[in-house]
Amino acid sequence: MENMKRELFGMPLPQMQTAFAELGLKKFRAKQVYDWLYQKSVFDFDRMSNLSKGERELLRQTFSLLPAEVKTVRRLDSADGLTQKILLELPDGNAIETVLMHHDYGYSVCVSSQAGCDMHCAFCASGLNGAVRNLTAAEILTQVYVFNAALFPEGQRVSRVVVMGSGEPMLNFDAVFEALQFLHQPEGANISYRNMTVSTCGIIPGIEKMKALGLPISLAVSLHAVRTELRNELMPVNKGYPFADVIAAAEAYARAGGRQVTYEYILLAGKNDSDTDAELLAEYLRFKQASVNLIPVNPVPEKGFFRPDRKRIEKFLSILQKRRIHATVRKEMGKDINAACGQLRASYKAKL
Numbered sequence: 588m589e590n591m592k593r594e595l596f597g598m599p600l601p602q603m604q605t606a607f608a609e610l611g612l613k614k615f616r617a618k619q620v621y622d623w624l625y626q627k628s629v630f631d632f633d634r635m636s637n638l639s640k641g642e643r644e645l646l647r648q649t650f651s652l653l654p655a656e657v658k659t660v661r662r663l664d665s666a667d668g669l670t671q672k673i674l675l676e677l678p679d680g681n682a683i684e685t686v687l688m689h690h691d692y693g694y695s696v697c698v699s700s701q702a703g704c705d706m707h708c709a710f711c712a713s714g715l716n717g718a719v720r721n722l723t724a725a726e727i728l729t730q731v732y733v734f735n736a737a738l739f740p741e742g743q744r745v746s747r748v749v750v751m752g753s754g755e756p757m758l759n760f761d762a763v764f765e766a767l768q769f770l771h772q773p774e775g776a777n778i779s780y781r782n783m784t785v786s787t788c789g790i791i792p793g794i795e796k797m798k799a800l801g802l803p804i805s806l807a808v809s810l811h812a813v814r815t816e817l818r819n820e821l822m823p824v825n826k827g828y829p830f831a832d833v834i835a836a837a838e839a840y841a842r843a844g845g846r847q848v849t850y851e852y853i854l855l856a857g858k859n860d861s862d863t864d865a866e867l868l869a870e871y872l873r874f875k876q877a878s879v880n881l882i883p884v885n886p887v888p889e890k891g892f893f894r895p896d897r898k899r900i901e902k903f904l905s906i907l908q909k910r911r912i913h914a915t916v917r918k919e920m921g922k923d924i925n926a927a928c929g930q931l932r933a934s935y936k937a938k939l
């Protein structure tokens with residue numbers, strides 16, 4: 588019976604007003620429920636104290652609220668207390684990872700866009716187990732709101748969202764951007780577009796669609812290699828969308844919105860971390876509205892991926908900087924809890 592109910596979470600207010608009217612409820616009830624959901628992060632109709640008992644009962648029978656149905660099946664806290672990673676089990680049994688990070692400027696959440704991933708990047712754990720399915724907008728929003736609910740008593744809420752968890756957001760374009768637009772609403776999570784980042788492995792039509800949307804959302808591109816053979820090997824997506832074309836599409840996005848693109852570059856010892864790689868990278872990004880985020884890989888020993896030593900990382904960085912490419916080494920958070928894509932999910936699935 589449960590799955591006969593209509594999902595209310597993530598429904599835009601005008602639709603909610605119509606749905607409430609169809610039930611014979613007063614129109615202003617929709618706004619009240621909306622505030623409980625998105626201002627107070629309350630996902631239990633019975634706790635919505637300004638509704639009558641009868642109204643609460645009617646809503647409970649008619650609608651489901653996804654955040655109340657997901658289960659946190661694992662939770663890991665980093666030793667420094669700044670990063671929390673949870674594994675959420677969806678009603679259909681799929682598990683997805685979400686990470687909360689406490690920065691000095693506020694809280695940011697890294698959401699997954701798909702359960703699993705189909706991109707088969709050699710160094711990534713996201714696609715290791717389980718079939719891939721797109722997440723719905725409600726499932727993406729829920730990842731933010733489970734943390735909002737936990738932060739609410741402290742008077743805090745999430746102020747930044749990065750779509751950098753498991754999955755390829757450009758292959759689930761509609762749901763991802765619907766969720767981000769929902770989070771943007773002042774009466775929703777009130778998160779500014781500038782505080783949202785979508786990271787892609789380089790699906791060019793997605794970058795073009797994002798440009799057409801015209802919202803000031805930040806774009807990140809997972810580059811990781813600038814030699815065709817190596818990138819084909821590390822990221823098979825390169826065979827369909829060669830990286831030079833990806834950079835051109837990303838640059839067009841940057842120019843249209845006046846915003847820099849962040850190029851993520853995982854450093855893999857002995858693979859893509861040579862001086863020549865750094866010089867090539869600088870060559871490709873020269874005069875572009877670009878910054879490079881160097882990420883010492885979260886090692887995947889079974890696949891032969893290791894971190895370069897500190898000296899190598901610094902040399903790579905200095906080559907970029909000498910060539911006037913804006914570059915930083917990613918501040919690492921939660922390494923002790925394996926916050927790399929898909930690692931928690933993979934270990935959970937492996938146990939089932």
Ligand code: SAH
Nearest residue numbers: 711751754755786787788809851884885927
């Ligand atoms: N599909 C999107 C978003 C998910 S991956 C994309 O490719 O951008 C988010 C980031 O984590 C990507 O840059 C990805 O390459 C990186 N990543 C995956 N596995 C990693 C690992 N073992 N160590 C460090 N970063 C990793």
